[in-house]
Amino acid sequence: MRAGARDAELHGGDAAGKIRALFGRSPLFRSLVIGAWAGLLLLPFKNVRAALLLFMTVAAGLVLLYGARAFGRTEAWKKSAFRALLQRGARSVSPYARSSVLPVLLAVFLVVPLAVKDYYLDVLVMAGIYTLLALGLTIIVGFTGLLNLGFAAFYAVGAYAYALLNTKAGIGFWPSLPLAASAASLAGLLLAIPALRLRGDYLAIVTLGFGEILHLVLNNWDSLTNGPNGIAGIAPPSLAGFSLGALRPYYYLVLVFVILAGISVVRVKNSRIGRGWIAIRENEIAAASLGIDATKYKLLAFAAGTFWAGIAGALFAAKMRFVSPESFTFTESGLILSMVILGGLGNPYGAAAGAFLLVILPEVLRDLQLYRMLILGIGLVLLMVFRPQGLLGGRGGK
Amino acid sequence: MLFQQLINGLTLGGVYAIVALGYTMVYGILELINFAHGEIYMLGAYLGIIFLGIFTAIGLTEANLPLALFLTVLLAVFFCAAYGFTMEKVAYKPLRNAPRLSPLISAIGVSLFLQNYVMLTQGATDKVFPSRFGESRITIMNGEITFLQILIIAVSALIMLSLHLFRKTRWGKAMRAATQDKTMAALVGINVDGVISLTFCIGAALAAVAGVMVAAYYGLVNHFIGYVAGIKAFTAAVLGGIGSIPGAMLGGILLGLAESTGAAYLSSEYKDAYAFVILLIILLIKPSGILGRRSEEKV
Numbered sequence: 001m002r003a004g005a006r007d008a009e010l011h012g013g014d015a016a017g018k019i020r021a022l023f024g025r026s027p028l029f030r031s032l033v034i035g036a037w038a039g040l041l042l043l044p045f046k047n048v049r050a051a052l053l054l055f056m057t058v059a060a061g062l063v064l065l066y067g068a069r070a071f072g073r074t075e076a077w078k079k080s081a082f083r084a085l086l087q088r089g090a091r092s093v094s095p096y097a098r099s100s101v102l103p104v105l106l107a108v109f110l111v112v113p114l115a116v117k118d119y120y121l122d123v124l125v126m127a128g129i130y131t132l133l134a135l136g137l138t139i140i141v142g143f144t145g146l147l148n149l150g151f152a153a154f155y156a157v158g159a160y161a162y163a164l165l166n167t168k169a170g171i172g173f174w175p176s177l178p179l180a181a182s183a184a185s186l187a188g189l190l191l192a193i194p195a196l197r198l199r200g201d202y203l204a205i206v207t208l209g210f211g212e213i214l215h216l217v218l219n220n221w222d223s224l225t226n227g228p229n230g231i232a233g234i235a236p237p238s239l240a241g242f243s244l245g246a247l248r249p250y251y252y253l254v255l256v257f258v259i260l261a262g263i264s265v266v267r268v269k270n271s272r273i274g275r276g277w278i279a280i281r282e283n284e285i286a287a288a289s290l291g292i293d294a295t296k297y298k299l300l301a302f303a304a305g306t307f308w309a310g311i312a313g314a315l316f317a318a319k320m321r322f323v324s325p326e327s328f329t330f331t332e333s334g335l336i337l338s339m340v341i342l343g344g345l346g347n348p349y350g351a352a353a354g355a356f357l358l359v360i361l362p363e364v365l366r367d368l369q370l371y372r373m374l375i376l377g378i379g380l381v382l383l384m385v386f387r388p389q390g391l392l393g394g395r396g397g398k
Numbered sequence: 399m400l401f402q403q404l405i406n407g408l409t410l411g412g413v414y415a416i417v418a419l420g421y422t423m424v425y426g427i428l429e430l431i432n433f434a435h436g437e438i439y440m441l442g443a444y445l446g447i448i449f450l451g452i453f454t455a456i457g458l459t460e461a462n463l464p465l466a467l468f469l470t471v472l473l474a475v476f477f478c479a480a481y482g483f484t485m486e487k488v489a490y491k492p493l494r495n496a497p498r499l500s501p502l503i504s505a506i507g508v509s510l511f512l513q514n515y516v517m518l519t520q521g522a523t524d525k526v527f528p529s530r531f532g533e534s535r536i537t538i539m540n541g542e543i544t545f546l547q548i549l550i551i552a553v554s555a556l557i558m559l560s561l562h563l564f565r566k567t568r569w570g571k572a573m574r575a576a577t578q579d580k581t582m583a584a585l586v587g588i589n590v591d592g593v594i595s596l597t598f599c600i601g602a603a604l605a606a607v608a609g610v611m612v613a614a615y616y617g618l619v620n621h622f623i624g625y626v627a628g629i630k631a632f633t634a635a636v637l638g639g640i641g642s643i644p645g646a647m648l649g650g651i652l653l654g655l656a657e658s659t660g661a662a663y664l665s666s667e668y669k670d671a672y673a674f675v676i677l678l679i680i681l682l683i684k685p686s687g688i689l690g691r692r693s694e695e696k697v
Contacts, residue, residue, distance in 0.1 A: 040480070041481060045520060194678070197682070202681055205677065209674035209677055210678075213671050216667075334506060370518060374514035376507075377514065380507025381489045384504040385488075385492045
């Protein structure tokens with residue numbers, strides 16, 4: 001008897017039980033309660049009108065959602081020709097069509113500059129640079145499962161390395177490029193050597209802290225980095241006497257690097273090293289018991305991933321001819337990470353697709369510019385809840 | 399000079415400790431770094447400004463300042479707890495058995511969302527705390543301490559004490575049991591989901607109190623404060639040993655003291671970097687923190 005009374009106390013009295021039953025049974029009631037809750041949460045931050053509007057939108061949206069779900073369960077829908085058509089449509093992409101996607105894409109990217117306006121080409125160049133970053137981060141987060149929240153720091157190292165080498169020492173783009181990439185790689189190793197002793201989420205925080213410290217240093221070391229004013233007058237690259245500074249040649253330069261990075265990342269994924277990384281992601285202890293030197297492989301992942309960030313940084317500095325700490329904040333790291341996750345963790349094609357989506361979408365939805373990060377935040381949560389493997393499949397890290 | 403820095407450090411440290419408690423309690427029970435916790439603190443600061451603004455507009459602040467402050471804190475606590483509760487239900491609960499990366503990423507999503515949500519609804523410019531109070535100073539040993547600082551230190555101490563007492567209550571015991579082993583706790587009849595919700599609510603409520611106090615202390619608030627404060631509080635939690643409640647208190651106070659003395663004697667430009675440097679050093683030397691226990695990872 002006593003235990004029963006205790007049970008009732010712990011699980012709420014009769015009234016609470018009734019409410020819960022009602023809540024579980026009636027979708028309409030549920031929608032109204034959730035809508036009212038959302039409105040209540042918004043109330044202090046905005047006004048009564050906005051709160052009421054949110055209440056109605058959420059409640060109506062949920063009612064529609066429940067309605068659609070109920071409709072999906074009905075016999076009529078299951079037998080309908082439309083549903084069969086939808087399913088057949090989804091399955092009809094043949095392997096031949098799939099294997100021709102890459103050559104077609106490449107051809108499109110080769111001829112695009114002849115057809116589009118400079119503005120769109122500029123966006124595409126940025127998408128290319130972000131693709132490099134996303135591919136680099138794919139190695140670290142996607143293959144090896146090491147969450148890196150300060151990736152923009154390595155991007156910054158590459159950009160500042162080229163900026164300083166060029167403006168202070170007068171070294172050209174091509175000799176600087178390997179130096180910038182190695183500088184980023186070295187920074188990655190310097191961070192990774194101590195940090196890899198830590199478990200996953202601690203590592204994330206340490207990389208975050210590293211990004212923040214680097215940002216502070218760039219902002220405050222006036223004699224070297226010129227502080228928040230940044231470094232201007234960086235020379236564009238040139239090849240055999242030709243300047244590649246104009247938009248079209250520069251586009252092809254970035255395209256070449258994206259192709260190089262793409263090939264190397266896809267190839268390395270299926271190599272001995274790539275499989276080692278994936279084994280570590282799936283279960284580090286099991287991987288170690290199979291003779292994989294986890295520390296060595298993780299260091300390698302950091303070095304390889306940050307290498308591409310360094311290249312991307314140098315390309316960015318040469319494109320803008322100007323760098324400042326503004327461009328390398330936590331938001332940037334978050335954006336790159338979102339690209340990798342959006343496309344599908346561990347899938348290089350997904351990372352590239354994510355980079356293109358997240359660079360091009362905000363340009364297309366100019367009016368929604370303000371809401372960009374808000375939508376990105378909601379998107380990340382929804383993606384994790386409903387499709388953790390990302391848009392293009394691939395298997396998530398464990 | 400030193401004494402002055404100690405007072406400033408203790409004030410800051412008290413606030414860090416309160417926010418750190420939220421991190422440590424959630425980590426203890428779910429092994430999840432609740433990245434969005436700093437944003438709840440930021441929401442608390444904004445709510446403090448919003449509600450005190452309303453009370454000032456209707457004249458309550460002038461008529462009865464303590465009552466207005468009390469109501470402001472109460473409302474901020476209520477709304478922050480509601481936000482914390484909702485956050486857990488929407489972004490973490492569906493991911494409880496997902497791979498470790500998933501809830502962390504969803505936490506980053508929540509954090510981005512809340513920052514931009516506040517920016518869009520409240521504007522991108524700094525907000526000013528509507529009322530100045532507690533600025534009368536007392537001089538002790540070459541150091542000045544304002545009434546507000548005394549209030550902050552006292553409230554922090556009170557919160558820590560009551561949390562300590564809470565651990566002995568029925569729900570406190572349930573929480574400790576769930577921290578040790580969720581499955582076993584559920585088997586002996588503890589409502590584990592309820593305990594987790596409660597943990598988030600308490601953490602968010604504490605962050606709200608900290609947010610209101612900081613808004614009053616600095617007088618200015620913007621939508622970015624949650625990020626840096628969150629990292630610092632997390633550092634405090636790790637410093638003391640994550641998962642350990644007394645550890646979070648100790649870590650917060652130590653971090654506050656380190657920061658204020660560092661800013662005074664080393665360099666104030668790098669003030670925000672100290673927390674990170676301390677964090678790096680702790681994680682490298684003693685990842686389990688000062689009061690934490692070492693946990694072995696199993697296959």
